[in-house]
Amino acid sequence: MNAVTVRVPAKINLALSVGAPRKDGFHELATLFCAVSLYDSVTIEHCAGGPAVVVKGPHAAGVPVDGRNLAVRAACLLAADTHHDPAVRLTLHKGIPVAGGMAGGSADAAGALVAAAALWGEQLEPSRLSALAAQLGSDVPFPLLGGMAVGESRGERLTPVRSGGPFWWVVATVPGGLSTPAVFGRHDSLQDEQTVAPSRPRLPEGLLAAVETGDAAALAAVLCNDLQSAACSLRPDLRDVLAYGRGVGALASLLSGSGPTCLFLAEGSAHAAELSALINASPHVAETHVVRGPVPGAHVIAPEDAARVDLDNDAGSLAY
Numbered sequence: 100m101n102a103v104t105v106r107v108p109a110k111i112n113l114a115l116s117v118g119a120p121r122k123d124g125f126h127e128l129a130t131l132f133c134a135v136s137l138y139d140s141v142t143i144e145h146c147a148g149g150p151a152v153v154v155k156g157p158h159a160a161g162v163p164v165d166g167r168n169l170a171v172r173a174a175c176l177l178a179a180d181t182h183h184d185p186a187v188r189l190t191l192h193k194g195i196p197v198a199g200g201m202a203g204g205s206a207d208a209a210g211a212l213v214a215a216a217a218l219w220g221e222q223l224e225p226s227r228l229s230a231l232a233a234q235l236g237s238d239v240p241f242p243l244l245g246g247m248a249v250g251e252s253r254g255e256r257l258t259p260v261r262s263g264g265p266f267w268w269v270v271a272t273v274p275g276g277l278s279t280p281a282v283f284g285r286h287d288s289l290q291d292e293q294t295v296a297p298s299r300p301r302l303p304e305g306l307l308a309a310v311e312t313g314d315a316a317a318l319a320a321v322l323c324n325d326l327q328s329a330a331c332s333l334r335p336d337l338r339d340v341l342a343y344g345r346g347v348g349a350l351a352s353l354l355s356g357s358g359p360t361c362l363f364l365a366e367g368s369a370h371a372a373e374l375s376a377l378i379n380a381s382p383h384v385a386e387t388h389v390v391r392g393p394v395p396g397a398h399v400i401a402p403e404d405a406a407r408v409d410l411d412n413d414a415g416s417l418a419y
């Protein structure tokens with residue numbers, strides 16, 4: 100095989116409950132991941148002198164193009180594990196916002212694992228691929244799986260969940276990013292100030308039932324993100340964006356992961372398109388996308404579709 104292209108979705112967290120920091124510095128989590136129809140693609144091909152990486156697409160700015168790139172690290176990890184030469188070039192097409200709380204870097208790493216395994220003709224058990232993914236980052240195993248899944252431990256321990264969806268969302272990006280460790284750090288100091296012992300992380304009651312029945316209004320009532328206060332205290336403009344979306348009719352608004360991307364739940368696809376245009380008018384918002392979830396995880400596609408990062412939703416994306 101000469102080249103392989105894999106399309107891999109962004110994730111959102113429909114609930115994110117954060118426990119106390121562990122001895123290894125990570126926090127114990129209970130989260131519900133949902134893969135949504137905003138995609139990166141990863142193309143891998145043989146390249147003497149590799150590994151090398153090229154980054155393209157609407158969100159290419161700021162992505163490292165050396166050994167710090169998580170997709171390069173993923174290809175090297177798989178090469179070492181399966182005894183291949185990592186003489187490859189990776190071309191990433193970025194449709195997922197960078198440092199936005201949608202696990203774009205993790206998606207690229209998951210995509211690189213799947214693409215490299217296909218290029219080298221390795222048929223790995225899903226559990227082995229997932230264990231390699233967990234070495235690369237807490238959020239890397241989920242995009243391999245896609246759909247919806249409960250995440251525990253530091254987020255890498257996954258249990259798939261059935262969904263009666265799809266649910267429709269508006270994703271709103273804002274200028275600039277947020278550092279995940281900085282948001283977790285602020286969360287810890289806010290907890291310390293409140294002098295409440297952090298409880299064991301748990302998903303809100305009614306969440307899995309709302310998801311299973313595909314009931315967007317019931318889901319709106321139980322969405323939660325423990326990192327939202329911390330992110331908003333680092334970026335007060337996010338409060339305005341979240342309130343703006345509710346003001347123009349979103350069923351609920353929520354920070355995506357550690358932010359700063361904001362999510363707005365819609366009643367359906369037409370409502371999401373309407374909301375997208377309205378939220379795009381907020382002075383703090385850079386761009387909006389209409390997405391649906393759950394969608395499948397990382398999968399091989401035809402190379403000519405590599406740049407079609409919004410494959411399902413071209414008509415629903417707005418940018419200025």
Ligand code: C5P
Binds near residue numbers: 125235236237252283
């Ligand atoms: O696992 P990953 O490299 O994506 O995590 C990035 C950072 O996010 C960690 O270094 C840590 O500061 C924070 N984190 C955490 N608890 C988790 C997941 C991530 O504190 N469960």
